[in-house]
Amino acid sequence: MQKNHFRECSVVQSPFDPGRGSRTAALVDRLKAEIADGAYPPGSRLPSTRALAAELGVSRTTLTNVYEQLAAEGYIETSRGARATVVDDARRRIPQAARDRTRARSLPPRLSRAAGSLLAFERTNPLAYPLGPAQAVPLAIDFRYGPLADADFPKSAWRSLVTSALLARQPRLDYGDPAGTIELRAALQAYLRRARGITCTVDQIVITHGSQQALDLCGRLLLDPGDTIALEHPGYRMGALAFETLGARLAPLPVDEHGVVTAGLSALRGARAMLLTPSHQFPLGGILPIGRRLRLLEWAERQHAYLIEDDYDGEYRYDSRPVDALFSLDRAQRVLYIGTFSKTLSPQLRLGYLVAPPHLAPVLARLKNATDRGTGRLEQQALARFIAGGQYERHVRRMRRRNARRREALLAALQRELGDRCRIQGTDGGLHAVLWLPGVRASQEAAIARAAAEAGIGLHPIGPTYWRPRAAPHRADVPGTAGHRAAARREAGFVLGYAAVSTGQIDEGVATLRRVLDRFVP
């Protein structure tokens, strides 16, 4: 199912590849080959530059450069006034290296446990759709969650912001503060207070390469291999991937229509952290009630654990103002807040941020420094001005209106085409809906997705959000357990992202889906 985009690309060749170029380079290669073939045995002297230059018809300067190059690479030794000498090892070794240069010897790789965990997790939790943008059959309409519409990006505004960031004179082109430029962090600080009720200092903010790096940094800060982190189940597969790669043990947190169920919290001992999406649970869409929020905060304080609040789409509420962040309710400095611009601007910017308690933020900045020394300056400065100038909030309002129209179109089309044959969940906010098919088993999800793809529609099963930890088999794997029965009972579901499709495509896509589903839905 998963198509390997890399393989395809391996045959791509740049149209211009003139080889290694210069005359000097060609002569260096030729002399290496002659040394390799024994024309100049070890310890022997090469011809004088004057003699060989004449023989080869090149300038003496060129040949001097050739000899210097061979000497720099250690094949010959030169000294002023004496002729160049072939070094002892040159002959035996050059030809092997040259002959074997392209030989692909396959070795059993000795990879780290982190790499092993990553690969095992991906095997256990295959994506229902390809990793990259490649798709075996081009889809006419794709309800994949994640992408945004090209037309929604504020291109001309961004162009002038990037241009002015680029043309701004600096004393020098220096590595910046690994936590992010002060301009962006100050703009974010003010924005977070206005828009999300978050009061923090700029010191508490670390700019990241999207929310994924924020998750990775949180894991590296808080978790040792073998430590437990609790994650929503169903929940964000890429979050589980990040922590599994760090060697953590994943504990599933049950989720209902309001979000994480907190009834069993007291049984969750020893977990050092918890990943939550309280504003709009991914994928089920619950908005976590205040009582549960407070119970989670109490749990974290009692356990000396941390809550990682992934506010991935908090900007998108359609019927009411965004709910206050968990971070802003936290009295005990146990919450790390993650925000992203992937849902409001573009996932291609790779811009997100962390807001951490004061005692953690400086350590996160050091980790960011050890990891990649900080995020690129141009895009940070463009974004800082976009936010500080008020354009960002206008843009978010525009995005909210556009996506509200898409959401309405989707709900209307589903009602019109499928009516009672489907159940829709989690549409109070965000950029996706969950489509459940009552009476259809979860085991049918892949077949339905395949049939939809054949009809040109991208329809993506909810299955991968029921992630399974690598280390211990998920309870659903053990026949006879409650988890297994629940998984078998679960009805088929799909995550329908609508941020990258037009309302016309939504109408058309859902109509086509109905015809596909006619073969599956009773």
Add this chain to the structure above:
Amino acid sequence: MQKNHFRECSVVQSPFDPGRGSRTAALVDRLKAEIADGAYPPGSRLPSTRALAAELGVSRTTLTNVYEQLAAEGYIETSRGARATVVDDARRRIPQAARDRTRARSLPPRLSRAAGSLLAFERTNPLAYPLGPAQAVPLAIDFRYGPLADADFPKSAWRSLVTSALLARQPRLDYGDPAGTIELRAALQAYLRRARGITCTVDQIVITHGSQQALDLCGRLLLDPGDTIALEHPGYRMGALAFETLGARLAPLPVDEHGVVTAGLSALRGARAMLLTPSHQFPLGGILPIGRRLRLLEWAERQHAYLIEDDYDGEYRYDSRPVDALFSLDRAQRVLYIGTFSKTLSPQLRLGYLVAPPHLAPVLARLKNATDRGTGRLEQQALARFIAGGQYERHVRRMRRRNARRREALLAALQRELGDRCRIQGTDGGLHAVLWLPGVRASQEAAIARAAAEAGIGLHPIGPTYWRPRAAPHRADVPGTAGHRAAARREAGFVLGYAAVSTGQIDEGVATLRRVLDRFVP
């Protein structure tokens, strides 16, 4: 010595922060406060929207929104036709949260071992210069290694490349291939063959956020906590930092004027990897002879270990063509090659890359995906065109000429001002020179740097490149050992970066340095 840039920034406030804004938000806050104060006890009913709207002088629609917001946040319960009711927990909990929201409770942080290693390494290996661009005293002329000159960046070319990348229409704004855009990898593939003698497929290339992320990914791929990696000593402190943060044990590789000394290699058993700078050893500047290169490759093959080749400034050779990469000599697929654009374009781009053997590259791409889902698209596409259009190689040649002039100016000035009182090393390539002061003890480096800073000159000790592992004290710490005696014997040295200063500044800076050094150098 190290100045905390963060602290300063904490007082920065954005000029516009009108609070939470709308009337609805203000009313939500007011009602929360009233519930908190007991005006509406748990279980009691709020006034009808009509009554309260009249009382407050707002529209009923506004007040309906307020109630919906309070309900969404879980403070009240609403049901059609009935009056809103305050939930049980609301009173007890809201006021605590509100009162304590800004209270800063200091907790003993329970951080990961990775974070602990990082902090311990930074304590043991303090930077001689600040982390960020902030500097206690503004320096008139700074010989810090790392930054480039603002005027050297091809701003207008970059602007048009970014603009056309930005305006290019895409079917959707999607997450890209985590390994990098195919355009950039294809352009790099051709460039590497032309310029560095590296033959690879695009599959083997992974675009990274600078060489630092490449180091981090290599470490995550190859090393478990407790595994040994060998690093040049003296060597690149940020490399040591990356691997120490991953919990690796660092084994020092001795270095002479040609690069890594391979005589003691056979004693180095159990190391799983080695970080090398064969093209231009950092900081001493040696170009690794072919014999040593081959011995390192044999060692790696025998040990089933990997060589990480950090070719951070391979473009800068002044007297001969760049030496072939270790990667291109490798017959056994044991070399991971790291390149960067931080030395030819700008460290602020955060663009680098890895070329890995075919059996490792796909795993690196997955790790990159787990870590940050890939690098931003705009800068990748701009760079792809810059390389593919031939502009990059012209730019590199221009940079080489400019930096050759700076280098000549530096060497001439040092000769003129200091003559035999100093010894210069490692200037065959790169963007820095090592200035040794015969007869002056290494322990004087900090005092000399301080005196230089007071005279407005940034002069940076070589000391931090003699990194010390966190776990075991470096042999130099143990009195009576050879390492200790060597460290005590070592003369004072400084790394002079010249890529961000003009030739005029070089003349002036070295003249000032001479006056400073008069107080220290015999």
